[in-house]
Amino acid sequence: MKVLLEKELKSNWRSFRYPAFLLVILFFALLDPLMLRYMNEILGYFATGLEITMPEPTPQDAIFSFLSDVSQIGIFVLIFASMGSVAREKETGVTGWLLSKPISRWQYLLAKVIILYLLIIAGIFACSTLAYLYTTSLIDQPPMAESALATFNLVIFTLLIATLTVALSTVLKSPLQAGGITLLIFFLSGIINMLIADSAAANYYPNTLLSQMKPLLDGTATAADSAGPLGVTIFLIALLVILSGFRFSRMEL
Amino acid sequence: MLPAGERNSIKVEAIEISGLTKSFGSNLVLDRLGFQVRRGSIHGFLGPNGAGKTTAIKIILGLIPADSGQIKVLGEPHWFGRKHNFLQYLNYLPQDPVFPEGLTGREALCLVANIYRIDRRKSHLRIGRLLDYFDLTAAANRRIGVYSRGMQQRLGLAAVLLTEPELLVLDEPVSALDPGGRRQVLEIILKLKGRATVFFSSHILADVERVCDQVTIIDRGRKLLDAKTSALLNRFVMEQYLVTVKPDQLNLAASLIRKNHSVRAVTPHLNQLLVVSEPGESLKLAEEVLPELIRQGITVTEFMPNRTNLEDAFFKVLDENHRLEKAR
Numbered sequence: 104m105k106v107l108l109e110k111e112l113k114s115n116w117r118s119f120r121y122p123a124f125l126l127v128i129l130f131f132a133l134l135d136p137l138m139l140r141y142m143n144e145i146l147g148y149f150a151t152g153l154e155i156t157m158p159e160p161t162p163q164d165a166i167f168s169f170l171s172d173v174s175q176i177g178i179f180v181l182i183f184a185s186m187g188s189v190a191r192e193k194e195t196g197v198t199g200w201l202l203s204k205p206i207s208r209w210q211y212l213l214a215k216v217i218i219l220y221l222l223i224i225a226g227i228f229a230c231s232t233l234a235y236l237y238t239t240s241l242i243d244q245p246p247m248a249e250s251a252l253a254t255f256n257l258v259i260f261t262l263l264i265a266t267l268t269v270a271l272s273t274v275l276k277s278p279l280q281a282g283g284i285t286l287l288i289f290f291l292s293g294i295i296n297m298l299i300a301d302s303a304a305a306n307y308y309p310n311t312l313l314s315q316m317k318p319l320l321d322g323t324a325t326a327a328d329s330a331g332p333l334g335v336t337i338f339l340i341a342l343l344v345i346l347s348g349f350r351f352s353r354m355e356l
Numbered sequence: 357m358l359p360a361g362e363r364n365s366i367k368v369e370a371i372e373i374s375g376l377t378k379s380f381g382s383n384l385v386l387d388r389l390g391f392q393v394r395r396g397s398i399h400g401f402l403g404p405n406g407a408g409k410t411t412a413i414k415i416i417l418g419l420i421p422a423d424s425g426q427i428k429v430l431g432e433p434h435w436f437g438r439k440h441n442f443l444q445y446l447n448y449l450p451q452d453p454v455f456p457e458g459l460t461g462r463e464a465l466c467l468v469a470n471i472y473r474i475d476r477r478k479s480h481l482r483i484g485r486l487l488d489y490f491d492l493t494a495a496a497n498r499r500i501g502v503y504s505r506g507m508q509q510r511l512g513l514a515a516v517l518l519t520e521p522e523l524l525v526l527d528e529p530v531s532a533l534d535p536g537g538r539r540q541v542l543e544i545i546l547k548l549k550g551r552a553t554v555f556f557s558s559h560i561l562a563d564v565e566r567v568c569d570q571v572t573i574i575d576r577g578r579k580l581l582d583a584k585t586s587a588l589l590n591r592f593v594m595e596q597y598l599v600t601v602k603p604d605q606l607n608l609a610a611s612l613i614r615k616n617h618s619v620r621a622v623t624p625h626l627n628q629l630l631v632v633s634e635p636g637e638s639l640k641l642a643e644e645v646l647p648e649l650i651r652q653g654i655t656v657t658e659f660m661p662n663r664t665n666l667e668d669a670f671f672k673v674l675d676e677n678h679r680l681e682k683a684r
């Protein structure tokens with residue numbers, strides 16, 4: 104397994120797919136606190152002759168702005184980075200070559216999932232910490248526990264999207280199909296989230312993890328409020344891994 | 357499982373296949389295919405494009421399931437979807453060698469060594485030697501993506517040999533190599549005779565003739581022939597004769613030979629007659645035709661079996677099969 108994890112890391116690092124995701128979230132970790140801190144000055148510079156009254160930026164706003172950008176553009180980049188994780192190797196024949204060796208199909212698939220999860224967890228938490236420290240130095244100290252909880256919600260939701268991408272990449276033939284369908288589901292899930300926001304279903308809907316980030320940062324929601332969507336999301340992640348693994352173990356290569 | 361060294365004493369066949377059938381939709385790709393690959397032999401797997409060779413190889417490797425049939429590899433029954441112990445003793449070279457993206461040649465070999473759990477010190481030594489042997493040392497630290505097709509095929513062969521496998525499954529192993537590279541690889545294969553089993557498909561029949569001691573020929577998913585290479589060549593050598601007579605007696609000789617029931621065809625061929633016997637009648641033909649020609653006053657200056665090679669034999673087997681199919 105260690106051999107496959109190393110191979111996975113090297114391949115994705117050198118192809119610049121995973122570094123691209125890290126660079127994008129690093130970009131937002133550095134840009135968002137800065138933008139928020141100097142928004143008034145920037146607007147004042149461009150909008151001469153106009154009087155715009157902007158509320159003073161809060162540290163929670165800076166953290167939320169970062170998390171929000173990652174939950175949209177970051178996830179978008181991640182889908183592109185991981186849509187070929189299995190489909191591309193199936194297409195080129197690398198999967199067949201590897202599986203003609205003493206490696207099980209589950210090991211092959213799990214190595215991909217584990218490296219992707221490590222990238223997401225380490226990447227988002229590290230950049231969130233950076234955004235936290237940067238916000239502290241530029242604006243004020245954000246609430247630590249609440250920031251960590253909001254980041255945790257984002258990480259779990261991102262893991263779900265990443266798992267969906269890998270699962271589709273496993274069962275479908277081309278990376279483009281996998282990426283396209285994941286993007287479609289991602290956008291549709293956002294629309295459904297808006298439609299069901301006030302209903303009881305929202306308490307169990309994965310996108311609620313994202314909707315809860317702002318209330319968590321503001322202190323108007325607690326971790327317990329995210330328990331429902333968190334449980335469902337983790338269940339969906341496990342289900343997707345198991346289903347795609349079973350499908351892959353019977354797949355013609 | 358026994359350690360690799362002790363496994364050479366196992367008497368079972370390296371590959372045993374029986375009744376192997378596979379369809380893709382309505383397209384029947386393998387039709388009750390069956391053959392055996394002896395341990396320690398070099399076994400050629402021949403067939404025209406689309407005959408089902410790669411499908412059979414993929415089924416043997418467990419990459420695709422068969423619809424029906426039995427397979428044993430190194431004595432172990434084969435079930436699709438299960439991790440097999442025999443994979444530890446088998447190494448496969450695909451027709452177009454591929455490696456994980458972004459790796460250098462040396463890293464790809466290290467990856468293979470680690471998958472097969474070869475001791476680090478031993479693998480380091482072997483990798484150095486193989487890179488050197490295949491003239492890849494200078495390119496060892498370059499990414500495989502910039503390698504030429506020939507270099508990739510040499511690297512693929514190095515990856516196969518690195519694990520010192522008991523069974524090598526090679527799909528067109530020399531197709532991208534220049535004549536020098538081809539000769540080098542064939543020499544390696546010959547050196548493996550008796551030490552490992554080599555099962556390889558190729559369309560370069562001269563290569564197969566040179567190194568293989570057994571061949572299986574398939575067409576449209578069916579086995580046409582499974583024989584020792586020497587027996588196959590002898591069979592076709594014995595089925596054709598070149599007869600040289602005085603030039604002014606050529607037509608008379610031809611008409612006399614045609615009367616014999618063991619003769620299928622007589623064709624003038626560069627002042628000689630090419631005489632083809634009915635299947636299995638070649639000895640009878642020789643016994644009857646030569647005395648008859650002499651009896652009739654024909655001056656026979658030469659009567660000899662026509663030399664043939666595997667390529668001729670291969671096409672004759674295919675032709676025979678097509679004729680039989682038409683007759684049915």
